[in-house]
Every structure is written in C-alpha cells, then in structure tokens.
Amino acid sequence: MVRLSVNGERHELDLDPRTTLLDALRDHLGLTGTKKGCDHGQCGACTVHVDGRRVLSCLALAVAQQGREIGTIEGLARGDHLHPMQLAFIECDALQCGFCTPGQIMSAIAMLAEVEHRRQLDDVAIRERMSGNLCRCGAYPNILAAIRRVRT
Amino acid sequence: MSTTSPRIGRPAERIEARIKVTGQARYAADVVLPGLAHAAYVGSAIACGRVLAVDTARAEQAGGVLLILTHDNRGPLGDLPNGDGTGLTPDPRPPLADDRIDYRGQIVAMVVAESPEQAAHAASLVEVRYEPAPFVVDIDDGAGTRLSDVPRRGDCAAALRAAPVTIDVLYSTPIQHPCPLEPHATVAHWVDHDLVVYDSTQWVLGDQAVLARAFGLSNERVRVLAPFVGGSFGSKVFTAAHTLLAAVAARRLERPVKSVLRRSEVLTTVGPRAATRQRIQLAAERDGRLIALRHHTRSHCATERDVADRDPFYEPTSGITRVLYACPNYEAVHDVVPLHLAKPGWMRAPGEATGLWALEGALDELACESGLDPLALRMRNHSSRDAHTGKPYASEHLRECYERGAERFGWSRREPRPRSMRDGDAWIGWGMATAAHPGNRDPASVRVRLDRERGGVHVTVATAGIDLGTGLYTALAVVVADALDLPGERVTVELGDTRLPPAPMTGGSNLTASVAPAALAACTRLRRRLLAFRRAPDESADWAELLDRAGLGDIEAIGTTDARPPGERHAHHSFGAQFVEVRVVPELGRIRVTRVVGVFDVGQVVDATTTRSQLLGGVLFGVGQALLEQQVHDPVHALPVHADLAGYLLPCHADVPDIDVEWLDAVPDVTFNAIGCRGAGEIGITGVAPAIASAVHHAIGVRLRDLPLTPDRLLAALAESPRE
Numbered sequence: 001m002v003r004l005s006v007n008g009e010r011h012e013l014d015l016d017p018r019t020t021l022l023d024a025l026r027d028h029l030g031l032t033g034t035k036k037g038c039d040h041g042q043c044g045a046c047t048v049h050v051d052g053r054r055v056l057s058c059l060a061l062a063v064a065q066q067g068r069e070i071g072t073i074e075g076l077a078r079g080d081h082l083h084p085m086q087l088a089f090i091e092c093d094a095l096q097c098g099f100c101t102p103g104q105i106m107s108a109i110a111m112l113a114e115v116e117h118r119r120q121l122d123d124v125a126i127r128e129r130m131s132g133n134l135c136r137c138g139a140y141p142n143i144l145a146a147i148r149r150v151r152t
Numbered sequence: 153m154s155t156t157s158p159r160i161g162r163p164a165e166r167i168e169a170r171i172k173v174t175g176q177a178r179y180a181a182d183v184v185l186p187g188l189a190h191a192a193y194v195g196s197a198i199a200c201g202r203v204l205a206v207d208t209a210r211a212e213q214a215g216g217v218l219l220i221l222t223h224d225n226r227g228p229l230g231d232l233p234n235g236d237g238t239g240l241t242p243d244p245r246p247p248l249a250d251d252r253i254d255y256r257g258q259i260v261a262m263v264v265a266e267s268p269e270q271a272a273h274a275a276s277l278v279e280v281r282y283e284p285a286p287f288v289v290d291i292d293d294g295a296g297t298r299l300s301d302v303p304r305r306g307d308c309a310a311a312l313r314a315a316p317v318t319i320d321v322l323y324s325t326p327i328q329h330p331c332p333l334e335p336h337a338t339v340a341h342w343v344d345h346d347l348v349v350y351d352s353t354q355w356v357l358g359d360q361a362v363l364a365r366a367f368g369l370s371n372e373r374v375r376v377l378a379p380f381v382g383g384s385f386g387s388k389v390f391t392a393a394h395t396l397l398a399a400v401a402a403r404r405l406e407r408p409v410k411s412v413l414r415r416s417e418v419l420t421t422v423g424p425r426a427a428t429r430q431r432i433q434l435a436a437e438r439d440g441r442l443i444a445l446r447h448h449t450r451s452h453c454a455t456e457r458d459v460a461d462r463d464p465f466y467e468p469t470s471g472i473t474r475v476l477y478a479c480p481n482y483e484a485v486h487d488v489v490p491l492h493l494a495k496p497g498w499m500r501a502p503g504e505a506t507g508l509w510a511l512e513g514a515l516d517e518l519a520c521e522s523g524l525d526p527l528a529l530r531m532r533n534h535s536s537r538d539a540h541t542g543k544p545y546a547s548e549h550l551r552e553c554y555e556r557g558a559e560r561f562g563w564s565r566r567e568p569r570p571r572s573m574r575d576g577d578a579w580i581g582w583g584m585a586t587a588a589h590p591g592n593r594d595p596a597s598v599r600v601r602l603d604r605e606r607g608g609v610h611v612t613v614a615t616a617g618i619d620l621g622t623g624l625y626t627a628l629a630v631v632v633a634d635a636l637d638l639p640g641e642r643v644t645v646e647l648g649d650t651r652l653p654p655a656p657m658t659g660g661s662n663l664t665a666s667v668a669p670a671a672l673a674a675c676t677r678l679r680r681r682l683l684a685f686r687r688a689p690d691e692s693a694d695w696a697e698l699l700d701r702a703g704l705g706d707i708e709a710i711g712t713t714d715a716r717p718p719g720e721r722h723a724h725h726s727f728g729a730q731f732v733e734v735r736v737v738p739e740l741g742r743i744r745v746t747r748v749v750g751v752f753d754v755g756q757v758v759d760a761t762t763t764r765s766q767l768l769g770g771v772l773f774g775v776g777q778a779l780l781e782q783q784v785h786d787p788v789h790a791l792p793v794h795a796d797l798a799g800y801l802l803p804c805h806a807d808v809p810d811i812d813v814e815w816l817d818a819v820p821d822v823t824f825n826a827i828g829c830r831g832a833g834e835i836g837i838t839g840v841a842p843a844i845a846s847a848v849h850h851a852i853g854v855r856l857r858d859l860p861l862t863p864d865r866l867l868a869a870l871a872e873s874p875r876e
Contacts, residue, residue, distance in 0.1 A: 016267060016269045016270070018269045018273075019269060023268060023269070026182070027184075027267075027268065030184060031175075032175070032178070032179075032181075032182035032184070033174070033175015033176065034175070035179075035333075035334070035382070036181065036335070036412075037333045037334070037335065037415070037797075038335075038415040038796065038797050039414060039415060040415065040796055040797070040798070042415075042796060042797035042798045043333060043415075043797050045333060072175070073173075073174065073175035074174070074175050074176075076174070077174055082170075082173065082174070086173040086174065089169070089173045090165060090166070090169040090170060090173055091165075093165075093166055093169070093761045093762065093764070093765050095166070095169060095172055095173065095621075096383070096621030096622070096623075096762075096765055096766075096769060097332070097333070097334065097380075097381065097382045097383040097620055097621025098168070098169075098172030098173075098177050098380065098382065098621060099179065099332075099333045099334040099382025099383060099621075100333045100382075101172050101173055102173075102175045105173060126805075127805040127806045127808060128805070128806050130805040131804040131805045131806045132804075133804075133805070134333060134797065134802050134804055135333070136331060136332055136333045136383050136385070136802055137333075137383055137621050137765075137769045138768055138769030138770070138771070138772030138773060138803070139765060139768075139769065140772065140803075140804075140805050140808045141768055141808060141811055142765060142768070143805070144805070144808070
C-alpha cells in the first residue's frame, strides 16, 4: 500500500511500483486536472506541489512521495474562492486551450514562493523561471501579466 | 449587425476560463469509465517494406494483458469515407490493414491491458520481423512529380526575360510539427452496440462519419464528444489510427478503451507541415511595380501511391502568392516528392505561413535591389482585388494596416542601410512583411434555447463545433447575450458533440465566421416569435414575461449559415502588416526577437479578449517557425532526430518578445456574414518569419533563406558573406 497525502486528504493506494505520481493522481485518484503533455519532464503540464515546491509529477514515482504533502490544481480554491493566481489567469486571459494551464498556475505559485523578494522579480526573471512550462497556444504574454498581478 | 451593438467587439471574460483554471475541464484523456482498459502501441522499426511476422507470445504472457491486435487478427473494418468530404483519415487503408509499411513508427501492433504501465511493458515485448525496402526521408533526395494544376495568368516567361529588375531566389522551410500540448487521445466505449467516443479532435462529425463507415453503423449510432481540446493547430482533423483501433478493441473486449499517443508517437505518426523548397522569380519595373511572379514549389507528400491516387497532400504555398499583389503575369508550379514519412497534414496557416515566407522574403530582396523602402514596395503593389480572379474584396483595409503598423512601430525612423543600428555587442534590425489569410466560411447550424428560470430566463447555445482554445465558447456567448440583451451569466454554451446541430470542422479560421452568424439568426427568430406577444410595439422586451404570456416554459430556434454560393461577386480576405525588431550578435550567431507590432483587418471582431489572445499566439507560432522549429530525419534509421520536446523546440516564456497587436475597428465584412467577422486564428503567424529574416538582413546585411534561422546557419552565412 502506498500512502499519499494529496490536497490535505490521505489516501491508501494499491499501486504498481512503476506508477508515476502523475498517473497515480490521474488514474487512481481521479485528479485529472494535472495533465500529461510529454511524460518526459519537458513540458511542465504535470507540475504539482510537493511540500510546497514545484515538481514534475511525470518524473516522480508515487511510492517515493509518502510522507510528503502533495498539492494539485484541484486543491487551490477554497470552495468558490479561487486562489489569487487562478483569478489573475482569468482576468488576464492567460490561457487558451487550457491544457498547460494547471501546470502554469502551479508552477507560477511555487515560483513566487522560491524568491525572497518578489518585487525584485522583473519580467526577464519571471520568464526565465517559467520557461519549463510550455504553452503551444502562446498565452505567454498574458501568463506573465497574471504573474505580475499576483507578485505585487 | 453594426459595431454599435453594446457587446460585439468589446473584451469579454473567457467563459470557460474558470473551469480551466480549476482543473475541471475534461479533455479526452481525462475521461474515466468503469472497467477502462489502456492501450499502447508498437511502431514499425523500418520505414518501408513488409512485416513478415509479429510474435506476441511473450507479450501475451505479461501481466494484465487483455488483447493484442495486429494485421493478422484485427478483424474486418469497412471502407473509409475519404474523398467524399464527410470525414478524413491519414491513410485510405484502415489501420493494421495489411503487412505494408510506409513510414517508421506506423502502428504494427496495439496492446491493451488493465493499466497503462502493463500495456507499455507488454508492447515492449512484442517482436516484429520485417523485410525492409529502400526508403527516402529527405525532400532533397526524392524525385518530384508535377501536379497538373498550374494556376497562371499572362506570360511569365516573356515578362521575366524583358524586365529591368529581376530577382531569382530559393527559399526553404523544414518539416514542422503542429505539436499541440495535449497528445492525441481517444476513449472508445460501446453502449448497447452503439459507439461513444471521447476524442481529441477538430471535427466530431468527421470522426463520426469515419467510425460509422468503419463499423457499418448509421451515423446516429456513433456519438463523438470533444467539449475541450488541448490545442490542435491542424493536427486533429484526420480520424487517426489510434481512434479507430480504440473502437475496435473496445468492441472486442466489451470494455471502454483509452488510447493516448505518447509524445514521441505524436511527433512521428501525426502528419506535420510538409517541407518545402520554393523558387521565387520576380520581375519588376525600376519603381518596384511587379511585372511577373513565378512560384515553383517542391513539397513532400506521403507515398508514391498517394501521388498515383491523385490525392497527394501537399503544402499549398501558391494559394496566397497568386492573390496578394497586383501583378499581371503569374505562374505557380508545384512538384510533390513522396517520402517514407507519416502523411503530412495541415498546420496553422497551411500555405500562407510557407508561401509568404518565400514571397515576402523575395520582396524584401527586391526592395533592397531597387533601393526602395520595403513598406513602400508593398504599397506600390497593393491590390484591392483578388489579383488572380480579379474579384474585388468586399472589405479590404490593408493600406490602413500598413500605415497604422508603421506608425506604432516607428518605421519612418528606419535607416535603410544594413548595420546601421548597434547596441553593445548586438546589431539591431527592423523588418516587415504583409500578413494575409483568406476569409473562410462553411455551412453551420446553431440552436438557441430560452428557458424560464427563477428571476428571468436562461439561454443555452449549442452547436457541434469545437473550441480548441480559439475562443468559440466566448464568441457565441457574446453574440447571443448581445442579440437577446441578456447578462452574460445567463448564457450557457455547449460545443463539441455530434448530437448538437451540425457545424464544420474547426479549420481555416472558419468557425466563428460560420457559427456566430448562425447563432445570431437563431436569436433573431426567437426574438420575432416572442416579440409577437408584446402588447405594444414600444413595450420593452422582458423574455420571461413574454414566455409566460405565450404559455411556454421554453422556446428554441435553429439558425443556419449557408454554403457560399458559386460565383460570388466579391472576395473575402483578412490582411495585416507585421513589423519586427531583432537583436543579432554575429559572433554567437544569435538572433533575438525583441519587438513585434502587428495591425490586422479581420473584419468585425466578436470578442476582443480571445481575439487578442489568438493574434498573440499566432505571432509566437511565427517566432517558433522562424527561429526554432524543425524536424530532421535520420537518413539511416528514418526516425525524427527530434521526437520529443527537448529536441523539437517550441517557443518558451523566455523567447517571448514585446508583442503589440491591434486590429482595425469598425471594418465589418458585411457581405461575408451578418456579423461581418472573419477568422483571426491563423493570420497572426503569416508575416512573422519573413519579417524576422528581413530584420536580420537589416541588422547585419546577411540574407537567410532557410528556416529555421538557427545560429549555425547564421554563422555559416556570415562566413560566406563579404564583410562590409
């Protein structure tokens, strides 16, 4: 049995040891908001939080996440109250097809938490730090605008 | 409808944004059904030849394996409907039809197991013996076949001989891949002998037609759903092998089957934009006026059989070059080169993104040769009619795009001489190009239903058309809320389901121009029926009250958009002007795009928010086309060298320049449809690559004619060019 704590809820899962964290979330816990874009850690669509840090869940084995707190896109809102980053994404139209969006949002939230002085993050620094999250629709300018809105 | 409508053209909030940012939007691969089994594929290890034997013994012994399909046991499938316009597959043969291999990666076996891990493991145990045959995977190694359709006007050869100024240049584009972030995915499920498919597609009705034919069912017994699709860019029009095979396996197993392509399978088996080699010959007067344009394209296609069937899919480069500029003599010749690769397909602005790369590049060369400003050269050759058919554009504002774009960019301050602007170790260059995309519109129908609801009414708008991230949900909500004068939160939009009123595939920037007028027509019908219950003509319309008076709990109407009649008097086309600034560091071969300004005429914009996002995304697609994207195939193994996202480079956050997009207001194309809108999904890409290359030339005086403009190419060109 693999014990996972996801969005504050504890789960015991009977998993094939090869199961990635991504597949455990999607196929075993029904948390399909986290997306599989490449399964190789190259697109960022599967970004989740593990103990508050951004992690590519397609490159993490589920069995190795026991004892850690996993956060996914489904756990951000408090009831009807969206996380400020989710709101900023809506307000800035920082998405088109929406497939990379959960990963962008998870990455952006953890990225802001990585820096001590958020206000010093300029556009170049934000772009660099977000470059692991690909968006084929090209919503990048609006994603940057959304992150700037939350940063300040 | 005029631009005085309160909401048309204003920025709305993307109505499906909330479910997308909370992870609640269900894409095909997110569908979970009881008893779901998972598929994995074995791709051919040769590029051409035959499968001699598929040994599945070891794979069948692996844990969790439920079914292995090969061409020996796939079972019968009916003919596919290629050619009649109802649906499309990449191969006229159904998948696993026989032992013939046309490209490396072609599916030779499907493994279905209880879990994705078990399916993937078992697929690795399938052993295939082949009889390989010689193959060709490089367009420059293949022999071309000339297509019989040669659009021409005037006498190009004579004009080219006699002209005072001529340009004769060769431009190329590599194989590029639409590469949507969502891999192609299908969940197939049989319910009481009827088929239900959740698919990542641009065309639910095309899927339905293909699947119905393949399984010998009437169309209404096949339901296809695609409420959310994670991007497509042309690559999800065809009903692909993994979709058909998922349905075969689901029927055999009597369980739903999920079939999701791996990223490497997307990049190997889903048709890319074909490679092109384009020779542009221009003849001009000394003042820049074009006398002749000859456009000779070689582009790759699938197998020789494809050519023999007279249905090669080729990159339609000359569609735009024949219409764009006033030029009395024109000829376009197209050769197709069969390669042993997955059949090419559409990719955002097919033909325009490639054809304009060559034509706009050659025009920049003509401007330099003639000592003319590149913008002045475009103005001089401007055509207010389709230059090939002679039909006047119903609504055409390209000159305003040029003028407005030049002003926003500061083009008048451009010093024409290359190597005229420097900042530290970088040379700065400015370039421009024309952007263009035809107005497309197809038959469509939309149902609008008004329901009595507490405190008023609720409207549901429904059509089978698909929002690929393009903004259709929002555009329909805007049109209907405006037409019925209701707040946006009282409108729900349902899309992507074969049970909804029919709509065309999402392609060619056609969908808003097709379904938005149909939605408006439905609203007009509803209004007329309900307004009959007013007590006086000046009584304000309260839909709930009128429904009550009519004794109805709900009311619905269908609106339609008709096919375009043959012999239309006018042509309909979108245009734009794109201006680019680059910084080039010659010692490193590095090109950075720092600024892009685009001004477009796309007719009446329906929703400003999603239109702006579409245009921004188009520009970034162009940056990828220009600087990053190419698929090269290993000549020994016939595999793409770049079959993942670390090799096939998409633009990332750090590649984004400062982008300024704008469109002309109050330019509805009123004879195109009742709203006057044309599409905006593709035009954004079309002028970017040539504008970047022209800016690079302006920066350092080196002309690059092969995409993408990688550092090695720039360094090689610098080494060959005389230093100034």
